Amino acid sequence: MESTDLLQIAATACDDKQGKDIVALDMKNVSLIADYFLICHGNNERQVQSIAREIKDKVEENGVDVKKMEGFDQSRWILVDLDDVVCHIFHKEERSYYNLERLWGDAAKVPDENLFVKSEE
Template identity: 75%
Template sequence: MESKQLANLAAKACDDKRGEDIVMMDMQDVSLVADYFLICEGTNERQVQAIAREIKSQAEENEIMVKRLEGFDQARWILVDLGDVVCHIFHKDERNYYNLERLWGDAPLVELSLNQES
């Protein structure tokens, strides 16, 4: 699976669990860490964990190995590393504090079409 398809799969998993303010950033010309960052937020710890679980589940169903999952117990900022795609699931209160969109402001945003089947 190509990295953009994987990023879209993760974005749909976020949307399925009612993740809010979902943003995909194209990191290919900005960072060596990943091709895409996916950022979203949940309104409480339980929702943040549910989003992370759904991303992990969807990845595994598509035979994508989750390389690392960090921050799950605290559920303030969960990082799901899918290799070429890194998903950042924030608790609503933490997202503005870390402001990854501003930190990686050189990265172009990718338009998401979550309501369409692909």
């Protein structure tokens, strides 16, 4: 599966669970860590966990294994490693503190129209 397809599946999963301020950074020319960082936040611990679970479920339905999931118990910053896509699901307060968008400011933002799975109408 292409990393762009994986990104769209994960972003759509975030959106399905009302993840807030969903942003994807194109990391291909900036870092060797991953092709994309997907960043969003939830308003409380339960929502943060729900978003992470939905990402895990949706990518596994599409035959992709989650490499690692960290921070689930505390639910302040859950990292879901999908290899080419790394998802950062923050609690609202933690997101503004860590501000990954600024930290990785050299990375291009993926346009919203390329971020979500297109519904077949």
